[in-house]
Amino acid sequence: MFGFGSDIGIDLGTASVLVFVKGKGIVLQEPSVVAIDKNTNNILAVGEEARRMLGRTPGNIVAIRPLKDGVISDYEVTEKMLRYFIQKTTGKRIFFKPKIIVCVPSGVTEVEKRAVVDATTEAGARTAYLIEEPIAAAIGAGLDISIPNGHMIVDIGGGTCDVAVISLGGIVVSTSIKVAGDKFDEAIIRHMRKRHNIMIGERTAENMKIEIGCAYPRAKEVTMDVRGRNLVSGLPVNIKISSEEILDALEESVSSIADAVHSVLEKTPPELAADISDQGIVMTGGGALLWGLDKLISKRTGIPVYIAEDAISCVAKGTGQALDSIHLLESGANAKRGGRR
Known part of the structure; x- marks a missing residue:
């Protein structure tokens, strides 16, 4: 102690x-x-x-x-x-x-x-x-933020996604949107209710996000057995769900994050934008671990995207x-x- x-x-x-x-x-x-x-x-x-x-x-x-x-x-x-x-x-x-x-x-x-x-x-x-x-995430990811060089951080937690361009120890351009891990869970719960007439809890939704969630089409589809309550009969049911379905369920949420990254890049001064283009974008936070989110942002921006080591604790x-x-x-x-x- x-x-x-x-x-x-x-x-x-x-x-x-x-x-x-x-x-x-x-x-x-x-x-x-x-x-x-x-x-x-x-x-x-x-x-x-x-x-x-x-x-x-x-x-x-x-x-x-x-x-x-x-x-x-x-x-x-x-x-x-x-x-x-x-x-x-x-x-x-x-x-x-x-x-x-x-x-x-x-x-x-x-x-x-x-x-x-x-x-x-x-x-x-x-x-x-x-x-x-974003400042804490950049320090935790091992970036030297004290130099006059542009670094872009995308920190996706449970409640918020923070996107920021950092140089000389300060934030130059940033945005914070209330779309992150919790919204992913809510989107999965909504999808299950709408598509299958099944009610699932927060913990089940979170497990689905971790096991089969994706923001970009997987080369090989994965599936998972999900237990929930049928809203018509009121009885527990078991159903097999594919990663492709979860891709559909999360499409709107992950697009919001990609849009936020795009809007911050648009407002970034040209010199710093050139630095980011060379060095890439760094993602931190638990939400960054959603399969394929780095690929989606890279495709939208044309800039390499890296997930920080030990992203959750950055x-x-x-x-x-x-x-x-x-x-x-x-x-x-x-x-x-x-x-x-």
Whole structure:
């Protein structure tokens, strides 16, 4: 345990929370889900334990995600969740409160930024700083963002997709759209209901996305047995679904991401666009692992696309590495300081 208040970097994601402790690396990766007893308002479980309860709880227990589309939708629950994760990584006895850097999407408002800072401070931070996701993702992917050279990052998480061109440590052009992993799941659920008259849960949709999901036609089609509830008879059914069907289901969502990349490239200064054309586009985040998404973006833009090594933890790693540059964050435009003086 890290009882002496080691500085912490947190990737506060819509789908999962990753915690980086200085000198230790990533020490925790759990779903951002909280299970609450509605009668007493007590928290029953957080993280993986709460995720297992999704769609399987009795009436008085609700398993909720306190973040939606990359921002806090339930402040109180987010604060409790953060407190739980901070205590889990630092131990119960904290001699000095840690400095904490939290990652936020590039498109968040000042009000949303303040909510994250306040929730982190209330949860036990001595001081809270913010860093924008594309910057953290680029650092975590091993790009040298301090030089006058254009890098393009496409970070696809659970709630948001951030597309940014970075040079000299700052964001030159960026956009953030609320189409990412969660929207992929929703599209699969909608498709199953519309095409097969079958209702499936979030976890089944996520498994389908991982196993047979694709954004580009596969050379060899793959299939998967899916269990759900028939909406006509109300009974459980088993059905075989192909990757081609999921390609149809996800077409609209993945096109939105390709359009966002295209629109950022259109606004990029020519010198930086030339750099990106030479070096390629780097993709990070769990959503980047959707089969063929890199191929689709490459086809649309004519630029090579690379998926970063360990794409899921790039943002958390970058946030953690930014702990060494807190002095820059205190005065920088890309992060905002909060907390009690």
